[in-house]
Amino acid sequence: MSGRSGGRAENSKGWIPLTCKQLLNDLSEYIDGELDPVLVQNLTMHLEHCEDCRIVVDTTRKTIEVSCNSQPASLPQDVQDRLTRTVGKKMGWKM
Numbered sequence: 001m002s003g004r005s006g007g008r009a010e011n012s013k014g015w016i017p018l019t020c021k022q023l024l025n026d027l028s029e030y031i032d033g034e035l036d037p038v039l040v041q042n043l044t045m046h047l048e049h050c051e052d053c054r055i056v057v058d059t060t061r062k063t064i065e066v067s068c069n070s071q072p073a074s075l076p077q078d079v080q081d082r083l084t085r086t087v088g089k090k091m092g093w094k095m
Contacts, residue, residue, distance in 0.1 A: 018046045023053050031061060 023046055029035045030043050047054050075083070087093075 018042050020046075020050060020053055023047075023050075024056070027057065027060065031057070031064070 023030075023043055026035060026039060026043060030040065035043070047057060
């Protein structure tokens with residue numbers, strides 16, 4: 001857990017109001033369940049009032065789910081060879 005609060009000041013309701021930018025900065029840790037519980041509460045409060053951020057969080061979660069549950073596409077051998085050559089040239093590999 002990061003345990004960071006980023007110097008955010010608590011309001012009279014007992015939670016730290018976040019901007020959308022602050023939520024985006026913490027999004028990966030939030031989705032991965034690695035945020036300090038106080039920050040999770042603050043992000044949850046922000047999400048209750050910000051539809052745009054809810055859409056971003058939901059879309060990110062769905063994208064991760066789809067990506068994790070999909071199988072890699074196989075490439076035709078000629079495409080694999082061209083890709084290997086191109087990457088090799090860019091990386092300076094001796095071929």
